[in-house]
Amino acid sequence: MIKVSQVSKIFPHSNYAVREVSFSVQSGQIAALVGKSGCGKTTTLKMINRLIEPSSGEIWVGGKKASELDVISWRRRIGYVIQKAGLLPHLTIEENISLLSKVLAKDKNWIKKRVQQLMHTIQLPYEDYADRYPLQLSGGQQQRVGIARALMENPDVILMDEPFGALDPMTKADLHQEFLDLNQKFNKTIVIVTHDLREAFKLASHIMIMNEGVIVQQGSEKQIKSQPVNEFVQKFLKGHL
Ligand SMILES: Nc1ncnc2c1ncn2[C@@H]1O[C@H](COP(=O)(O)OP(=O)(O)O)[C@@H](O)[C@H]1O
Ligand SMILES: [Mg+2]
Incomplete structure (x- = not known):
């Protein structure tokens, strides 16, 4: 609440x-x-x-x-989805989604599994999109990554x-x-x-x-x-x- x-x-x-x-x-x-x-x-x-x-x-x-x-x-x-997705251009999609969890020093295997699961949910398959950079995605896809990033720590x-x-x-x-x-x-x-x-x-x-x-x-x-x-x-x- x-x-x-x-x-x-x-x-x-x-x-x-x-x-x-x-x-x-x-x-x-x-x-x-x-x-x-x-x-x-x-x-x-x-x-x-x-x-x-x-x-x-x-x-x-x-x-x-x-x-x-x-x-x-x-x-x-609290998950925060920034105006215009706000992805960091020099980080890959996987790195963008997992940034906060890495800062929090979460287990590496847990992070990878969680990213895979979230990318499946936002319909950007991990195998195809994890290593791409934000500029290699459409605006709509970037927005979805922004949402996945906000969900990463399950707030x-x-x-x-x-x-x-x-x-x-x-x-x-x-x-x-x-x-x-x-x-x-x-x-x-x-x-x-x-x-x-x-x-x-x-x-x-x-x-x-x-x-x-x-x-x-x-x-x-x-x-x-x-x-x-x-x-x-x-x-x-x-x-x-
Ligand atoms: N850091 C800031 N310093 C001074 N004024 C600001 C700052 N951030 C926003 N404002 C002013 O506060 C008002 C509300 O801005 P904002 O909340 O960004 O509006 P919205 O998101 O509805 O477009 C605006 O007049 C804006 O210029
Ligand atoms: Mg605004």
């Missing part, structure tokens, strides 16, 4: 990037943060992973409070920053389906960031619409469509559907 309580972020020499944001994601639930570029989605996600420390507010993951754990122990329980919580951005519509639809299938298998608690409200409705059961650092409205697709709280949400709905 993830709980974010009245979290704000003010960067030096600027105004609020995120202001008094509160939400909960239940175990096994997929939630989406949706909004225009610059509205504070990535900052919110990074605060959950503690890549950015909040200026105020509290965050809990799996019953533990962020301020009570050291950063390394905190991050080990309960996964944070995904625009994991399906910049893909053609066909590939995107395929990956959406794969994502939903994968999640049925793994049953993770997920927060996904997207600027695409349709994508959010398709993938998530809890939708949070952000604007200028604030969550303007959150709820199910049905609630948001039937009772938009203000003109901004109405316009956002119109622009997307």
Whole structure:
């Protein structure tokens, strides 16, 4: 379970990037943060992973409070899928997926087996793809590797920053389906960031619409469509559907 309580972020020499944001994601639930570029989605996600420390507010993951754990122990329980897959270009696919486990000094045989299993799951056979470099893969394949990397240490919580951005519509639809299938298998608690409200409705059961650092409205697709709280949400709905 993830709980974010009245979290704000003010960067030096600027105004609020995120202001008094509160939400909960239940175990096994997929939630989406949706909004225009610059509205504070990535900052919110990074605060959950503690890549950015909040200026105020509290965050809990799996019953533990962020301020009570050291950063390394905190991050080990969370998988993070970086915007645009974020693979390291000079490392092979196998090396990219296993990087964190190597840092954690896990058993070599275990690492290899786990990479093979994950590559099978994301439908990039180990024999064909393990030794390739990220630039030798398509955008969609790189995104899948980014997801495998986040799953490597089997975290309960996964944070995904625009994991399906910049893909053609066909590939995107395929990956959406794969994502939903994968999640049925793994049953993770997920927060996904997207600027695409349709994508959010398709993938998530809890939708949070952000604007200028604030969550303007959150709820199910049905609630948001039937009772938009203000003109901004109405316009956002119109622009997307
Ligand atoms: N490191 C930073 N220093 C100063 N301002 C930042 C920093 N990171 C993000 N911001 C600002 O915070 C706001 C929210 O950014 P971000 O969370 O990246 O938005 P989104 O992911 O929704 O596009 C933007 O106005 C951005 O310019
Ligand atoms: Mg962003």
